[in-house]
Amino acid sequence: ATMPPLLAAMANAGRHGVLIKSAVVIERLARVDAVALDKTGTLTEGTPRVVDIRPLPGSGLGGDDLLALAAAAEHPSEHPLGRAIVGAAHQRGLKPAAAKDFVSVPGRGVSATVDGVDVSVGNPDRLLSGLNGQRTAEAANAAADLDRQGRTAVLVTVGGRPAGVLGIADRLRPDAATAVASLAALTGTRPVLLTGDSSRAAVRQAGEAGVTDVRAGLLPQDKVAAVRQMESAGRRVMVVGDGVNDAPALAAAHCGVAMGKAGSDLALEAADAVVVRDELAAIPTAVALARRAERLVR
Ligand code: ADP
Ligand code: MG
Numbered sequence: 001a002t003m004p005p006l007l008a009a010m011a012n013a014g015r016h017g018v019l020i021k022s023a024v025v026i027e028r029l030a031r032v033d034a035v036a037l038d039k040t041g042t043l044t045e046g047t048p049r050v051v052d053i054r055p056l057p058g059s060g061l062g063g064d065d066l067l068a069l070a071a072a073a074e075h076p077s078e079h080p081l082g083r084a085i086v087g088a089a090h091q092r093g094l095k096p097a098a099a100k101d102f103v104s105v106p107g108r109g110v111s112a113t114v115d116g117v118d119v120s121v122g123n124p125d126r127l128l129s130g131l132n133g134q135r136t137a138e139a140a141n142a143a144a145d146l147d148r149q150g151r152t153a154v155l156v157t158v159g160g161r162p163a164g165v166l167g168i169a170d171r172l173r174p175d176a177a178t179a180v181a182s183l184a185a186l187t188g189t190r191p192v193l194l195t196g197d198s199s200r201a202a203v204r205q206a207g208e209a210g211v212t213d214v215r216a217g218l219l220p221q222d223k224v225a226a227v228r229q230m231e232s233a234g235r236r237v238m239v240v241g242d243g244v245n246d247a248p249a250l251a252a253a254h255c256g257v258a259m260g261k262a263g264s265d266l267a268l269e270a271a272d273a274v275v276v277r278d279e280l281a282a283i284p285t286a287v288a289l290a291r292r293a294e295r296l297v298r
Contacts, residue, residue: 009293017277018286019260025272028255029290031236035183036227036249038241039195039202042280043209044170046080046242046262050088052151052167054142056135059163064094066164070156072096073112073119077104078244078264081154084168085121106245107196107219109154117159124155124165125198125217135162150201175281176209182284184210186291189235194223196245223249240283242267257283 003011006023013020020026037043053063061069071089074082075096089096099112099119109122120127124143128136139162143153151167173179184190190213193206198217206214215226223239227249230237239246239253242263250256250270258271261278268274275282 005293005296009289012289013273013286016285016289017275017279017282018257019274019276020286021272021274025255026290026293028236028272029238029287030294032238032255032287033187034189034230034235034237035187035191036194036223036230036237036239036253037180037191037211038223038239038243038246039193039197039206040170041080041242041262042240042246042259043172043176043193043211044205045173046170046259048080048084048152048168048170050084050166051169052146052149053164054146054167055164056138056142056162058135058138059158059161061158061163064092066156067092067166068094068096069114069119069158069163070121070154070166072099072114073102073110073121075099075112076102077110079104079110080170080262081152081168082110082121085154085166104244106243118157120157121154123196123198124153127155127157128162131157131160131162133161138162139165147199147201150204152197152199152201172205172209173280175279179280179284180210182281183287186284186287192226192230194218194226194239194249196220220245220248224252227253238283238287240280246270 006026010020055061055066074085099114102112104110108126111120142165146153146167154166192213236254238255239249240257242259244264247266247270256271257273258267260274260276
């Protein structure tokens with residue numbers, strides 16, 4: 001028997017690297033007319049590297065101490081920035097201490113107790129907004145300097161005080177610009193970026209990929225609000241993301257697509273489709289396939 005068009009499209013999308021969870025998703029994909037992309041792990045490769053380590057004078061820490069403390073706190077983290085920090089410590093032969101009471105706050109960072117001391121690692125703006133006094137100005141300056149260099153700055157606090165800043169670099173996916181252009185051509189609107197990152201680096205990288213509408217510094221619920229706002233303006237939005245922080249927006253959207261390779265379990269579960277071949281360009285291909293199948297059905 002010949003396969004019904006929607007099933008054939010599911011199989012075909014699978015061959016192109018996009019796993020579609022059910023036949024109705026083909027119809028939703030076909031009708032997408034706006035796209036909202038996450039940054040880290042979606043527009044970028046999501047394998048960031050620590051390229052700068054700056055303990056603050058007065059913290060009493062050297063570079064390796066700072067990195068080891070950060071890695072201890074990040075050890076259980078699924079976040080790409082956390083994995084970069086753990087990887088960098090490992091590469092330098094450091095043996096981070098065991099941490100207790102690990103807490104991860106999407107869009108903000110992590111905290112844990114290391115050798116009896118509270119260590120937090122995360123977004124400098126968010127962590128510093130709750131602090132004042134010792135070394136906060138120095139920390140903000142170091143973060144701003146890294147930001148100017150196009151790095152993502154991550155703040156480390158020890159015992160509630162800024163101890164240093166790490167500079168992290170993540171490359172754009174090689175196919176980011178082509179995928180963005182194809183999605184823009186298919187939907188008639190340019191994809192927007194919804195990111196938790198608040199750095200200038202985020203805006204610059206988005207620009208390199210052809211994305212000019214950048215909404216930065218968003219918490220998971222802000223991503224949902226942005227999607228709802230687009231949908232109440234009549235758009236059928238496809239959200240593409242990979243993180244725990246993207247899961248609510250993936251679930252709320254007309255169509256959610258998760259990046260599978262490094263995607264978190266929550267994102268994969270919340271999505272309607274999963275990109276299993278680690279290429280952004282598989283997404284416009286899947287949309288085009290879905291449209292063809294829909295035309296056959298109607
Ligand atoms: P994106 O939307 O770009 O994937 P996230 O919402 O995951 O970004 O993260 C937003 C910001 O929160 C990051 O840029 C970083 O500053 C901070 N952050 C979140 N998780 C961590 C972590 N585990 N370690 C360090 N920083 C983190
Ligand atoms: Mg992400």
